[in-house]
Amino acid sequence: MEDRKYIYQEIGKLKMGMNLKYQILIVACLNIGQIIVGYSVGWSAPIIPKLQNSTDNPLPEPITDLEASWVGSLLYIGAMVGPYVTSILANLVGRKPCLIIGGLLNIISYVLVITTKNVLMVYAIRIISGLGMGITTVGNIVYIGEIASTHIRGILLTSTSIIGISGTLLVYAVVPYVTYVATGYIALVIAVLHVVGLFFVPESPVYYAMKEKEIKATKVLNLLGRSDDTTRILDTFKKQEQTTKLQDWLEIFTIKSNRISLILTFMLGAFQQTSGVAVVLFFATTIFGLAGSSVEPHIATIIIGVTRLVSSLIAPTFIDRSGRKILLLISMAACAISLSVLGIYFYLDRIGSPALQSIGWLPMVALIVYFFCYEAGFGTIPNAIVGEMFRINVRSNGSALAITMTWLVGFALTTSFNSMVDTLGGDVTFWLFGGSCIFAFLFTFFFLPETKGKTLNEIQEMLS
Numbered sequence: 141m142e143d144r145k146y147i148y149q150e151i152g153k154l155k156m157g158m159n160l161k162y163q164i165l166i167v168a169c170l171n172i173g174q175i176i177v178g179y180s181v182g183w184s185a186p187i188i189p190k191l192q193n194s195t196d197n198p199l200p201e202p203i204t205d206l207e208a209s210w211v212g213s214l215l216y217i218g219a220m221v222g223p224y225v226t227s228i229l230a231n232l233v234g235r236k237p238c239l240i241i242g243g244l245l246n247i248i249s250y251v252l253v254i255t256t257k258n259v260l261m262v263y264a265i266r267i268i269s270g271l272g273m274g275i276t277t278v279g280n281i282v283y284i285g286e287i288a289s290t291h292i293r294g295i296l297l298t299s300t301s302i303i304g305i306s307g308t309l310l311v312y313a314v315v316p317y318v319t320y321v322a323t324g325y326i327a328l329v330i331a332v333l334h335v336v337g338l339f340f341v342p343e344s345p346v347y348y349a350m351k352e353k354e355i356k357a358t359k360v361l362n363l364l365g366r367s368d369d370t371t372r373i374l375d376t377f378k379k380q381e382q383t384t385k386l387q388d389w390l391e392i393f394t395i396k397s398n399r400i401s402l403i404l405t406f407m408l409g410a411f412q413q414t415s416g417v418a419v420v421l422f423f424a425t426t427i428f429g430l431a432g433s434s435v436e437p438h439i440a441t442i443i444i445g446v447t448r449l450v451s452s453l454i455a456p457t458f459i460d461r462s463g464r465k466i467l468l469l470i471s472m473a474a475c476a477i478s479l480s481v482l483g484i485y486f487y488l489d490r491i492g493s494p495a496l497q498s499i500g501w502l503p504m505v506a507l508i509v510y511f512f513c514y515e516a517g518f519g520t521i522p523n524a525i526v527g528e529m530f531r532i533n534v535r536s537n538g539s540a541l542a543i544t545m546t547w548l549v550g551f552a553l554t555t556s557f558n559s560m561v562d563t564l565g566g567d568v569t570f571w572l573f574g575g576s577c578i579f580a581f582l583f584t585f586f587f588l589p590e591t592k593g594k595t596l597n598e599i600q601e602m603l604s
Contacts, residue, residue, distance in 0.1 A: 222274020
C-alpha cells in the first residue's frame, strides 16, 4: 500500500515538472517578442551615427542633431499608445490576440527599415516599433502574471526584462558592423518567429474564466499544472459583479488596492526613467564620444550590453528567495553611487582637469557598474511587480496606465537630454539622475510592500 502511495507521489511530481516546463515553454515563445522590444530600444544608439554620416545612409542627406533626438525619443510616442490597445482588447477578445497584434506591428516596422527612403519613414519606424513594444510589453506582463504558478511567477516575470536586454545586446554587438538595411532583415526574421510561436500558446485561463468559459479555463489550468487553482479562479469571477469598460477604468481610482497599485507601479517606473537608463541606452554611443573616453564607443556599448545581460540573471535567482524589496534597495543605492561618479568625470572634463588623461576609462567603468547594479534589481523587478498588482478586471487597464505614464517621463527625458547637457552640463545632468535613485531608495524603503510568496488575491487583500 505504501509502495503504491509512493508511486502516485512520484507520478504527481513528474506531472508537475512537465507542467512547469510547459509554462516555461510558453514564456519562451512570448520572450521572442521581448528580443524585438530590446532590439527596438537599442536600435537608435548605433543607427544615429549611421544616419549622421554620408556612408551607409539610406537617406538623401545626413540627419541633424534635432532629428537624431526625435529618432531616439519617438519610440515612446508609440509605446505610450500601445498599452491602451492591450487594455481595450485584452478583456474584449483575449490576451493572445493582443500579443499577435503587437508581433505584427513589429514585422511592419522592420519591413519599413528595409525600404527606408527618407527621415519621415525613420520617424514612422520608431512610432510603429513603439506601438509593438507597448502592446508586447504590457501583454506579456499581464499574460505571464496570469498563467504562472505562484512559486515561479517572479522568475518568469523578470525573464521578460532579461530577454529584452539580450535584444539590446544584439543591436550593440551586430548593428555597428552591418548595413542599415541588414538591421531590418535581422529583426524581421526574429519578429516572424515570434508571431508564428504565438499561435501555439493557449489563451489565458483568467480570460476564459472572465468570459464564463469554465471548461476551457479548467483545461488550460490543467495543462499548466495549476489544477489546484481552478476552484479559486472560477469562484473569483462568480463572486465578481459584471462591470462595464467605464467602470473598470473608474475602479482603478475608486478602489483602494487598485489606487495603491497604480501609485506603486508608476512611481517605480518613473524612478527607472529618471535614473537616466533610457537616455544612456538611446544615446550610448553619443555619450562615450561626448565624454572623450579612451575606449572606442562601439566596443564600450557591447561591453555594457554584456554586463546588463549577465547582471540581469541575478534578480531571477534571488527574487523568489530573498524577496523583491531588498534587491531593489541594494540596486538603487549602487546606481546612485555610480551615476555620481560619472557626474564627477564630466565635472573634471568641464574644468579641464589634467587628471582626465589618466582616467579615460572611468566613464565605461561607471556605466558598467551602473548597469550591473540596475539590471540586478531596479531594471527587472518593477516589471514583476506590475504583473502582480491590480485586481483582475482592471489588470490590463492599470498596467497600461502605469507603463504609459512611465514612458511619458522617458519621452520627456530623451527628448530633452541634449538640451540638459548643453544647459546644465554632463556633470549636473548625471548628478540629477543619481539623486533620483536616492529618492527611489527612500520610496521603496518606506512604501513598497513585499509580495514574495503571495498569490495575486492575497496581494490585493494586503493592499486593501
